[in-house]
Amino acid sequence: MIPxxxxxxxxxxxxxxxxVxxxxxxxxxxxxxxxxxLQFAKDILNAQTFEEEDE
Structure with a gap:
């Protein structure tokens, strides 16, 4: 149980x-x-996609 x-x-x-x-x-x-x-993972994927577009 979480306090x-x-x-x-x-x-x-x-x-x-x-x-956990x-x-x-x-x-x-x-x-x-x-x-x-899930939001953290989406943010990482979006950042990676943004970097790839800049190349």
Whole structure:
């Protein structure tokens, strides 16, 4: 369960899809909303396409 304070800070609501990333070496995890990850991926792809058009 994600603590209430964290859910409030990061606006995590019931039904939100989350992505959990883990790093065994550092013994840490990161949690983010999947829509945030999808937007990040789109931004990267758009930036790459923009760079290719400039070449």
């Amino acid at each position: 209430k304070k964290a859910r409030d800070i990061f606006d995590i609501r019931p039904g939100d899809r989350l992505v 990333l883990g790093d065994e070496e550092q013994k840490g995890i990161a949690i983010m909303k999947s829509d945030g990850l």
